[in-house]
Amino acid sequence: MARLMAFQTIKATCSIVLPADPPEWVHLMPLGSIEARDGRKWTLKDPQAVVAASAARGLDAVVDYEHQTDLAEKNGQPAPAAGWIKEFQVRADGIWGRVDWTTLGADRIRAKEYRYLSPTFLADKKTGEVKAILRAALTNNPALDLVALATERDDCMEELLKALAAALGLPENTTQETALAKVGDLVKSAKTAEETVAAIRTSLKVDATADATAIAKAIDTAVAKAKEEAAKSDVDPKAFVPRAEFDRVATQLTKMQTDLSADKATEAVEAAMREGKIAPASKDWAMAYAKKDAEGFADYVKGAPVVVTPGGGGNPTPPKAGSPLTEDELATCRQLGLTEEAFKKTRDAEVTR
Numbered sequence: 001m002a003r004l005m006a007f008q009t010i011k012a013t014c015s016i017v018l019p020a021d022p023p024e025w026v027h028l029m030p031l032g033s034i035e036a037r038d039g040r041k042w043t044l045k046d047p048q049a050v051v052a053a054s055a056a057r058g059l060d061a062v063v064d065y066e067h068q069t070d071l072a073e074k075n076g077q078p079a080p081a082a083g084w085i086k087e088f089q090v091r092a093d094g095i096w097g098r099v100d101w102t103t104l105g106a107d108r109i110r111a112k113e114y115r116y117l118s119p120t121f122l123a124d125k126k127t128g129e130v131k132a133i134l135r136a137a138l139t140n141n142p143a144l145d146l147v148a149l150a151t152e153r154d155d156c157m158e159e160l161l162k163a164l165a166a167a168l169g170l171p172e173n174t175t176q177e178t179a180l181a182k183v184g185d186l187v188k189s190a191k192t193a194e195e196t197v198a199a200i201r202t203s204l205k206v207d208a209t210a211d212a213t214a215i216a217k218a219i220d221t222a223v224a225k226a227k228e229e230a231a232k233s234d235v236d237p238k239a240f241v242p243r244a245e246f247d248r249v250a251t252q253l254t255k256m257q258t259d260l261s262a263d264k265a266t267e268a269v270e271a272a273m274r275e276g277k278i279a280p281a282s283k284d285w286a287m288a289y290a291k292k293d294a295e296g297f298a299d300y301v302k303g304a305p306v307v308v309t310p311g312g313g314g315n316p317t318p319p320k321a322g323s324p325l326t327e328d329e330l331a332t333c334r335q336l337g338l339t340e341e342a343f344k345k346t347r348d349a350e351v352t353r
Helices: 047-055 068-075 103-110 154-168 176-204 212-232 243-274 280-292 294-303 327-336 340-351
Strands: 007-011 025-030 032-035 041-044 061-065 081-091 094-101 116-124 130-139
Touching: 025 032, 025 081, 025 116, 025 130, 041 130, 047 081, 047 094, 047 130, 047 176, 061 068, 061 094, 068 130, 081 103, 081 130, 094 103, 094 130, 103 130, 154 176, 176 212, 243 280, 243 294, 280 294, 280 327, 327 340
Parallel strands: 061 130
Antiparallel strands: 007 116, 025 094, 032 041, 061 081, 081 094, 116 130
16 A cells, blocks of 8 residues: 555645536646645646546546535535536646536526535645546635645545556556556557547448447448349359469460561561562561551552562672672662662671671
8 A cells, every 4th residue: 555655635626616507517627737725736747647547437426515525524414416527528728527417506506605616636645746536526615625635545545546447457456557557558549449430430431420330230231232233243253264374375375466477577578579679688677667567568568669670589699898789789778768878888897797
């Protein structure tokens, strides 16, 4: 219990003024520094952890009159509820609580019998850091409420820590630090789960507020629709072949088409050469043209003039450097748009290699 002795239960009011009508939400504690009218100070550093610890008890926190719940052991008087805190919430200006007021409590606020709200909370005795909100009270004397209750309330802290450990599935002797760390992990997990559910809602195209039942129904509908579409399909799996076999056949077909294209190009070029419309020196150029565009080559040959003697085989004797250009070589110059000097220079360089 040495660790528990470091905390004390404090009832205090931060001059939280209630409106004329009983509000649904009440401001229980501001963020940051909290200063009592007698000069003592506390701090609210981690409101999310405080809310988690406050809610972990699993019981509605009571709003009583004049902190009678904490004073009943001393004065023996009853401690009726003016309302019950059903929910804690962190806002920009601190921690708020949603209160379900009793009929009498609401009437006494309307009658202006009570004007202030005073929280009872646990705080670290050494650092003054607020750890949990236990309950609250209607009061009209805020200046006098900022005092410690019954010195050390170790029994209350022990009760809260045990309840928190039990709710988290932790051992009974779990320390506060371990319990709060577990709460932090659960908060992160809950956020991740919320994001996942939101993504599922979006994917299923259901309302953003759809609960688990609605989501499950949407999933069932989607699965049923998919099965129905599959049943309607007339695709026969037996009509398909493995991808590897398909690729093999496709490769063979491509090769056959390439070979056929080459054969046709060779046939077209040789025919043009026999007609004297392609010089032997231009054969490579003609083959490339015929392979790339068979129809274009055919049109070219159709309109091309005869440049060499039809059926001629060209000059069988290899040319010598410096010799004049043959008729075939001159025809090649005309087909390729080259000057005789340029062609002769290139030819002589090839011959002398």
